[in-house]
Amino acid sequence: MAEGYPELWLQLPNGGPRARGRQTDEPGTNGSLRFVVPAGQPVRRHTVPSFRAGGSSAYRRREELIDRSAIRESQRWPGWLETAEELTFNSSSEAAAVVVGSNVNGWKHWRTEDGRPLADFMALSGGWGRRRAWLVRGSNVSGLDLVRRTWLPEGRLTLAASRLRQGVEEGVSKEALRTYIEEDYDHTAGYSQRRELVDGVHAFLSRMKLGDLVCTISNGRLYVGEITGAAEQVESEDGRSNLRRAAEWQSAGHDYDELPEELKQKLSAQHDVVELTAVLALVEGLGLTDEELAEEAEAIERDPSVELPAITARRELELPEPTAELAAELLVHDIAWLREVRDLLWDERQLVLYGPPGTGKTYLALKLAEFLGGGPEQVKLVQFHPSYAYEDFFEGFRPQEDPRTREVAFRLTAGPLRELADLAAREGNRHIPHFLVIDEINRANLAKVFGELYFLLEYRNRSVRLTYSGDDFALPPNLFVIGTMNTADRSIALVDAAMRRRFAFVELSPRIEPTRGLLRRWLAAQGKDAEPADLLDALNARIADPDFRVGPSYLMKEGVYREGGLERTWRTKILPLLEEHHYGEGLDVEQRYGLVALLEGAGVEAQEPLA
Secondary structure, three states: OOOOOOOEEEEOOOOOOEEEEEEEEEEOOOOOEEEEEOOOOEEOOOOOOOHHHHOHHHHHHHHHHHHOOOEEEOOOOOOOEEEOOOEEEOOHHHHHHHHHOOOOOHHHHOEOOOOOEHHHHOOOOOOOOOOOEEEEOOOOEOOEOHHHHHHHHHOEEEEOOOOOOOOOOOOOOHHHHHHHHHHHOOOOOOHHHHHHHHHHHHHHHHHOOOOOEEEEEEOOEEEEEEEOOOOEEOOOOOOOOOEEEEEEEOOOOEEHHHOOHHHHHHHOOOOOEEEOHHHHHHHHOOOOOHHHHHHHHHOOOOOOOOOOHHHHHOOOOOOOOOOHHHHHHOOOOOHHHHHHHHHHHHHHOEEEEEEOOOOOHHHHHHHHHHHHHOOHHHEEEEEOOOOOOHHHHOEEEEEEEOOOOOOEEEEEEEOHHHHHHHHHOOOOOOOOOEEEEEEOHHHOOHHHHHOOHHHHHHOOOOOEEOOOOOOEEOOOOOEEEEEEEEOOOOOHHHOOHHHHHHOEEEEOOOOOOOOOOHHHHHHHHHOOOOHHHHHHHHHHHOOOOHHHOOOHHHHOOHHHHOOOHHHHHHHHHHHHHHHHHOOOOOOOHHHHHOHHHHHHOOOOOOOOOOO
8 A cells, every 4th residue: 555545445336345446656657646456356347328438548448457357257246347456547537437337536436444535635736625627728729739639649638838937836826826927927928918827827736636627629529538637847848738737538529519508608718727617517417318427326426315416407498388377467468479478588588578658567577587487586676777887787896894894995796687697607596597677778878787798698608708807707598688668768769789689679568469458457357447448548549659658557556446546647647748748849738638538539539549
């Protein structure tokens, strides 16, 4: 047994026996530390179907060992195989994969008698804890594709830092590294390049750890591997690969165009090193069916009552079909109209309900969002106004008081869209629709409020660098936006082309369903007389401009039906609205639109609107 490493055991699946092994300090062919499995250790007879493609090098090693009888039928454990001689593997993960017949993280699953993982005894640069995932770009390093040239064939992962001084050790702090790079790259790289280099080199040297997943892209394919070696700094002839780690790569890549949308969002960040831990489960499940994932899970110790994260992460996002009960609650004339709104949201992710005041736009938006999202917890409402800005809507520096010192300082603060996007992007939430309802969306300067988010509304599979935080951000595919727009405030024609291209527009107007007959259906459901609906129809027949016709919600309140309520509502709500519309025209609004005028004109209300 190597000095400093305890005796290690690997539990075989389905209540099988345990295999024994030991970690060594001897480097493997690519810089990994070799691992030894003694003779007489049990080996699983069968492999999972995905093992051949997902762990091709370990699969080939296992087949070679079986062919030359280094692994053979076990006499001690009927139904199992066993090692016939001491076997040395390139890494603990390769050893575990051969023994179990599946892709296994050796740092986690080789354990001591008291259950501690091998990782606890290794000098890990990033510490041990939850597994992370990373993207490291290598397809265009000073014009060369290192992925195919060296990474895949030699089991390697590299990062170029040609001017970084020698002697920078694994685990270096970010502050120390920043000082080195500021000095070493002072005249050869700009400020943003140096900052990018600090982030990438620090992640490579100090945050990545053994057992982490690593991804890279080459020729339109995504390759996945596992980090199996510590970071080292070497003298490379061309300076393209002087920071190195050993990695075991799966030989079968994945077509980029067929990757999940959320993974492509993360991969679109234009940095040499990008953390992908937020989509780790999606990476782990690439190329595997749910059945294959379940079979792989049988090869490791896990709680069978807990759903596999990779299966949870790939649950399909769905918007539920509107029901007859919903149509009845909203007094919609036809359930097909609700289905069309649902389909528009599914296709576009953004939708605007527009129409004159009183047409129930906000009420309908909230009710639809709560139904499609599964409850009010998935819905956030904001209202735009002329002074509303990007800093209010998404993120910006806001004055905040320190609770201890009572001092006020400007701190980066998330707005409602950032908060809802972060909630929608959480693990376990990605298949649940989340809705942002923006009331009076056309009252704000939309280009100012949305900023670079305009791009993300149209390109949901891409990310952008944010103005304030500097984070790479993408709108989650399960985040939907419903806006409401009062056309009496501003004509729909004045909404810029960028807005109209990114949103679907659905009209709510007293001249068309479902708004046209809404008041009459509501009165019938309440057991009330239909006269208010007749009066409203007569009123709208006299209003020439469809953007100023009056919606039914003014007359769908209990106060209207108390004594004198209808006259009071007409005098204090409806007539002032029409006086503003006709301001400066010299029109007697009371004579044309008052209750008395409408009642006297009974029988002509259904005619074409007066000029």
